[in-house]
Amino acid sequence: MSRLSRRSSWPLYLQIADDLRDQILRQELQPGQRLLSEQALMGAYDASRQTVRKAIAVLKAEGLLDAAQGRGVFVRTKAPLLRRLSLREWETGPNGGFSFERQDGRASAEREEGRAPAAAAVASRLGIREGDEVIVWRWRVLSDDRPLMLAATYLPAAGREQARQPEMPEDLYRCLADEPGFRVGRLNEHVASRMPQPDEARALDLGPGTPVVLITRTAYAPDGKAVETSDAVIAADRYELLYELPASAGIKLVTSGDDLQAALVNVVRGARECLVAVGSRSREPGYLKAIEQALGARPELVHYRILIGPPHHQVFKEHLLRLAGLGGSQGRSQGPKTLFVSMLDDLARDPERFFVASERAAVVTLPSVNSPANFDTAVLIGDSRIAQALQQHGRALYGGRLLESSAAVEALDVLW
Numbered sequence: 001m002s003r004l005s006r007r008s009s010w011p012l013y014l015q016i017a018d019d020l021r022d023q024i025l026r027q028e029l030q031p032g033q034r035l036l037s038e039q040a041l042m043g044a045y046d047a048s049r050q051t052v053r054k055a056i057a058v059l060k061a062e063g064l065l066d067a068a069q070g071r072g073v074f075v076r077t078k079a080p081l082l083r084r085l086s087l088r089e090w091e092t093g094p095n096g097g098f099s100f101e102r103q104d105g106r107a108s109a110e111r112e113e114g115r116a117p118a119a120a121a122v123a124s125r126l127g128i129r130e131g132d133e134v135i136v137w138r139w140r141v142l143s144d145d146r147p148l149m150l151a152a153t154y155l156p157a158a159g160r161e162q163a164r165q166p167e168m169p170e171d172l173y174r175c176l177a178d179e180p181g182f183r184v185g186r187l188n189e190h191v192a193s194r195m196p197q198p199d200e201a202r203a204l205d206l207g208p209g210t211p212v213v214l215i216t217r218t219a220y221a222p223d224g225k226a227v228e229t230s231d232a233v234i235a236a237d238r239y240e241l242l243y244e245l246p247a248s249a250g251i252k253l254v255t256s257g258d259d260l261q262a263a264l265v266n267v268v269r270g271a272r273e274c275l276v277a278v279g280s281r282s283r284e285p286g287y288l289k290a291i292e293q294a295l296g297a298r299p300e301l302v303h304y305r306i307l308i309g310p311p312h313h314q315v316f317k318e319h320l321l322r323l324a325g326l327g328g329s330q331g332r333s334q335g336p337k338t339l340f341v342s343m344l345d346d347l348a349r350d351p352e353r354f355f356v357a358s359e360r361a362a363v364v365t366l367p368s369v370n371s372p373a374n375f376d377t378a379v380l381i382g383d384s385r386i387a388q389a390l391q392q393h394g395r396a397l398y399g400g401r402l403l404e405s406s407a408a409v410e411a412l413d414v415l416w
Contacts, residue, residue: 004045016045016055024064024075035065035073061209063237076207076237107148112138113165115157122154125218125229133157137165140203147204148239151232169232173219176228180300183272183359185222191215193236204235211236250382254363257376263363264356264378265290271358276304276394279354279365280343283313292319295326300338306397307343308352312415324406340395341403343412350397357381357390364390 004015023029036044041052056073059065066076116136123130135155141148151169166175176182192214196206204212213236218229254260261284268275268290275294282288295303303323311317323341344350354365362381381387403409 004047012045012047013051013054014058016041016047016052017058019045020055020059021062021064024059029075031075031077033075034071035075037072060207063207063209063211066207107141107143107168108145109142109168110140111165111167112136118154122229125216126154126156126226128156128158135160135163137169139169141168143238146238147235149232149234150200150203151230153228153230155228156226169230172228172230177272178297180298182227183221184219184227186220186224187217188220189215189217191241196233200233204233206235213239213241215241251386252380252382254378254380255376260363260365260376260378261287263380264365267356267358267361267363268294270360271301272298273300273359274302274304274391275356275358276306276391277356278306278308278394278397279352280307280309280316281312281354282319283315285315288315288319292322292326295323295339302338303340304391304394304398305339305341306394307341307403308350309345309347310343310413310415314414317409317412317414320403320409320412321406324404324409339404340398342398343401343403344397344399345401355390355394357387357394359391360384360387362387362390 004012006012008015020029020035029035035041035056038049038052038056041047041055042049045052056065060067060073064076065073067073114136115133117131118126118128118134120130122134123132126134128134135157137153137155139149139151141151149169153169153172155163163179164175166172173184193211194214196204196210196212200206200212201210206212213232213234215232215234216230217232219227221227254263264284264287268287271294275291277291291303295301305320305323311320320341323339326339356363360382361384363378364381365378367377381390401408403412
């Protein structure tokens with residue numbers, strides 16, 4: 001601890017606050033560490049109780065210290081939740097580009113849902129009239145029972161009989177993606193900060209001097225129509241924001257089998273209107289099951305599966321049989337044709353290629369450097385324009401030997 005100057009024009013309590021602040025910022029006093037008692041600080045700084053209390057009050061107002069009734073004063077802990085918004089994950093994942101990394105604790109949420117007339121600000125963001133009915137979802141998010149965030153989401157009620165509220169606000173887009181026709185083409189997120197209003201301070205259990213972060217987000221469909229808007233009030237000392245904005249067009253080389261399988265599954269789960277897969281060597285059960293689950297959950301999803309030569313593995317043939325069964329299921333047989341499965345036999349004219357593409361992302365797999373029969377490397381494409389061009393390429397390959405019945409698939413020979 002530094003010596004105090006009693007000749008300085010800088011008050012003694014501010015000199016004590018300066019010294020303690022330096023110790024906190026240099027992490028000589030660690031987050032969560034208990035501060036010395038008032039009596040010990042009085043002795044260390046040769047100061048009165050009133051002077052020490054005024055110094056502690058300054059650091060509480062700055063948000064560096066917290067008081068716990070009956071336990072003492074502690075250095076404020078770091079944020080328990082990091083929210084990451086990644087453009088690359090937006091192109092490849094099902095959760096709207098958001099991921100959450102919790103540094104400690106387990107999160108839970110108190111939820112409310114209902115309908116209400118749209119306030120002026122909400123109506124303006126959604127492009128509807130003030131007073132029009134909106135679906136309202138509210139959350140109070142906690143980590144180990146400590147409040148982190150108050151969030152509210154508003155959806156136009158017109159044309160929506162009901163909607164399922166997610167358990168947590170971070171699952172919003174994954175939940176809404178299951179609605180027929182729901183698709184987000186653009187996000188607008190505005191971030192600001194201020195001191196909390198009294199009801200916010202009580203709901204978030206904020207100490208003196210703790211600001212809140214305000215996030216206002218609106219999601220738009222590809223045609224520019226607003227489909228959802230949200231407000232969040234966040235305790236600034238318990239929450240961190242990270243935005244990843246890649247300078248590239250979203251093209252990445254994947255060089256391990258695990259990463260390749262994860263990328264394939266993400267592309268499948270991200271498909272909303274059309275999924276195109278080309279190749280005859282698929283044998284990863286998790287990837288093939290993800291395709292079947294996507295088609296089973298969304299009968300309107302169009303799927304092109306183009307084989308280049310006969311299937312190489314029995315597991316892939318069994319997958320094709322299950323696809324044929326899906327093609328005759330009630331949800332698909334009553335509507336427009338959505339499954340297009342065929343095989344190209346002339347490998348001299350149609351050389352092998354391997355890729356899967358949805359509207360926003362694609363994976364082009366490459367033969368392994370160790371064995372051309374194996375695949376552990378791929379190009380992950382997060383540029384929607386390239387992904388859609390690959391979709392068009394795959395659809396153009398459709399034709400030749402059709403494999404859209406169980407009998408046609410059963411007649412196939414398996415190479416290995």
